[in-house]
Amino acid sequence: MSAIKRYTALFLILTLVFTLAGCGSSSGNTEKSESSAANVNTENSDGDNSASDDMNATSPAQESSEINELQADTADILVVYFSRTGEQYTVGVIDKGNTAIVAEMIADKTGADMFEILPQEDYYPYTYDELTDVAKKEQNENARPSYQGDVPDLSGYSTIFVGAPVWWGDWPMICYTFFEDNADALAEKTLIPFSTHEGSGLSGFDRKLSNAIPGATVLDGLAIRGNDAQNKQDKVRESVDDWLSGLGY
Numbered sequence: 001m002s003a004i005k006r007y008t009a010l011f012l013i014l015t016l017v018f019t020l021a022g023c024g025s026s027s028g029n030t031e032k033s034e035s036s037a038a039n040v041n042t043e044n045s046d047g048d049n050s051a052s053d054d055m056n057a058t059s060p061a062q063e064s065s066e067i068n069e070l071q072a073d074t075a076d077i078l079v080v081y082f083s084r085t086g087e088q089y090t091v092g093v094i095d096k097g098n099t100a101i102v103a104e105m106i107a108d109k110t111g112a113d114m115f116e117i118l119p120q121e122d123y124y125p126y127t128y129d130e131l132t133d134v135a136k137k138e139q140n141e142n143a144r145p146s147y148q149g150d151v152p153d154l155s156g157y158s159t160i161f162v163g164a165p166v167w168w169g170d171w172p173m174i175c176y177t178f179f180e181d182n183a184d185a186l187a188e189k190t191l192i193p194f195s196t197h198e199g200s201g202l203s204g205f206d207r208k209l210s211n212a213i214p215g216a217t218v219l220d221g222l223a224i225r226g227n228d229a230q231n232k233q234d235k236v237r238e239s240v241d242d243w244l245s246g247l248g249y
Contacts, residue, residue: 077112078152079103081163082175086126089198090227098196098226099163101233105240106161106194110249113152117164117178120146135167145174154185163194165226166203179212186213192247193221196229219247 083097091098100116107114125131138145154160164175179186191213193205202223210218222243228236 076157077110077159077161078154078157079107079110079112079114079161079163080117080178081114081161082117082165082172082178083163083196084124084131084165086131087128088226088230089128091230094230097165098224098229099165099194101229102194102196102222102224102236102240103161103163105237106163106244109241109244110161112161113157115149115152117147117174118149119174120148132168135172138173139168139170143173144177144180147174147177151178151182154182154189157189159190159192160186161192161194162209163196164205166195166197166200166205169200169203171205171208176212179209183213187215189216190219191216192219195221195223196226197223198226 081099081103083099083103085094085097087093088098103114103116106112124134137143162175164172167173191209193202193209195202195205197203202221206218206221210216220243222240224236224239
């Protein structure tokens with residue numbers, strides 16, 4: 001073989017080698033580029049979804065905070081009341097006390113908890129005339145009848161409604177037992193009185209409550225006729241709602 005042929009053959013071999021090497025390099029770069037692009041797109045997609053979820057979702061901490069705020073709004077109020085069934089003036093025999101009816105209306109409107117003052121020894125007569133005699137005797141003796149049950153932890157309440165029937169122009173003596181037993185816990189709270197009656201109105205419940213619990217803030221009370229509580233409940237509920245609205249509830 002002549003020198004020219006050998007050089008020509010060598011040239012063709014080298015050309016083929018460089019051509020194949022260039023193709024391989026180009027293919028590798030293409031695959032690497034496509035792989036990188038795929039990775040970038042995947043990360044961006046996940047990132048966008050994650051960001052969207054974070055913006056739209058409510059975190060457990062936020063949900064817990066909202067629930068706590070709602071519970072605080074509805075559990076910060078207590079309604080304490082004393083009520084009687086049996087024969088009532090101008091009403092007849094009742095199975096549910098007048099004050100209990102009003103107390104439930106207040107609790108329904110405000111979402112308040114309730115505590116009923118129940119006598120430890122229920123010696124109160126069923127008939128009206130006999131009941132008034134016992135109530136007068138207690139008042140003359142400045143008695144402090146005991147009540148049953150454990151009083152709720154009053155430290156958890158900022159506002160306490162207190163209601164009772166008017167007995168001889170005053171709170172029933174068992175209510176004074178409650179006031180005195182819990183005087184420290186009731187001090188510096190907002191107390192709101194309400195009464196049921198048949199002509200005596202609120203009968204100074206607010207002033208007497210202020211005297212019994214110095215340091216408490218006593219707001220304007222509400223007086224409801226017992227006959228209305230039994231027989232005109234739509235009217236009474238409207239009065240209760242208007243009164244509570246005026247107090248900011």
